[in-house]
Amino acid sequence: MGLKKGPWTPEEDKILISYIQKYGHENWRALPKLAGLLRCGKSCRLRWINYLRPDIKRGNFTWEEEETIIRLHEMLGNRWSTIASRLPGRTDNEIKNVWHTHLKKKLKNYQAKQPETKHNPDEIISGKEAESPKLSTSISNLSPESPQQSSSDIYSSITDASSSIAASEENNMDFIESLEYFPEIDDSFWTEALSSSQENSSLQQPLNFEGVIHDQFQVQIPSSTSFMESDGGYGHGYYHDQSLDDGMGFWYNLFIRAGDEQQLTEF
DNA sequence: AATGCATGCAACCGCGTTTTC
DNA sequence: AGAAAACGCGGTTGCATGCAT
Known part of the structure; x- marks a missing residue:
């Protein structure tokens, strides 16, 4: 009731940053009232985590970061926060956006061009090796510093490789879900x-x-x-x-x- | 130059999970 | 043990900007 929505102003950012620097953020619900912000706690939390945190990494994703996202998405599906935890300085929201606006589109385009590379779902379920190269294997054969390949060429190759497993992703996820992923490791x-x-x-x-x-x-x-x-x-x-x-x-x-x-x- | 469409990204919303009382 | 509050995640939306016509 009476709370502000929409884009944050620089003034609001200043208030939030200075409050968190002084008192931390133990209770997001109480924070806006104590800080003097007309926002809900949820909005403050989101603004801090996705934009104002000092350890946020800005700028375009590197080749390695994109490769990591593709690899982890292959294994984990849409578990954006888990993927983000393995990309220092990147947020789940940012990774989700990059996936939907950039990487996913590349996969779709490739699929349209090369439908014959799709896996047979029955083979996936039965655990047989697919004929087309596995995504990570294909990525592994690429070198970011290769003089013959521009970064965009390499990028295309990664996403091309990704698409070969995209069709079977759902089936793979069923399999993956049955495993104990990222167990506690000493x-x-x-x-x-x-x-x-x-x-x-x-x-x-x-x-x-x-x-x-x-x-x-x-x-x-x-x-x-x-x-x-x-x-x-x-x-x-x-x-x-x-x-x-x-x-x-x-x-x-x-x-x-x-x-x-x-x-x-x-x- | 004006308009419409596509794209990218910040922010919101709903819901499941965890914590607190 | 159960209810309520708080938190966190993932899907979705809406706006600003860029690009094509």
Whole structure:
């Protein structure tokens, strides 16, 4: 009753920022009254989370971020907040918008052009390997720094690959829902950082890796988790090579490119 | 230059979940 | 244990801007 709606003014933003900086935001419902804003708590929360937070990342999505969204959407579907939690500085709302206005459209266009690449849903359900390449595998074969490919070419290739699994997404989701995704993992699964001169000198720079290695790690992902792909490729600030399943889970070698170390830490 | 349409994005709404009393 | 309040998520809307005609 009597509360303001619509776009926020700079004055309102100022009031909200200065109040949260002073007192925090323990109770969103009470906040607008205490801060002197004619807004509902929900509106204040949304404005802060999606726009005013100091750690919000502005600007266009990077190649890696778009790749991550596509990969995670392949696995998780429309779980925007879960996807956002793996993209530091990006909000669920922003990711949702990018998906609907940008990435989804690309998939649709490609589907219209190449209907023969669609999966047979029966094969998906029965767990058979599809004929067309899996999205993440196709992405993994692309290099962002490849001199032959412009970033837009690479982008098209990603989205082209994405479309090959789009038709089966619903069926995949049924399967995915039945698994325990992102289980609680003890942080001890990270190994010590391995320098190339240490005991694991057998870790050599993979053929497809471009740039200078900043660090190498070995990581074990429980078998029940389909978070990473089993073949090599670029991820969010890292390159991973082929994995081995020792029965307890898949072992990956992660190679962090110099300059990408901060990105991986955040991820 | 004017108009209509398409696009992108901020914000709203409804509903399910979690927390508090 | 149950009801009410608060929170958080995902779908949707509406407006501003850009682009095509």
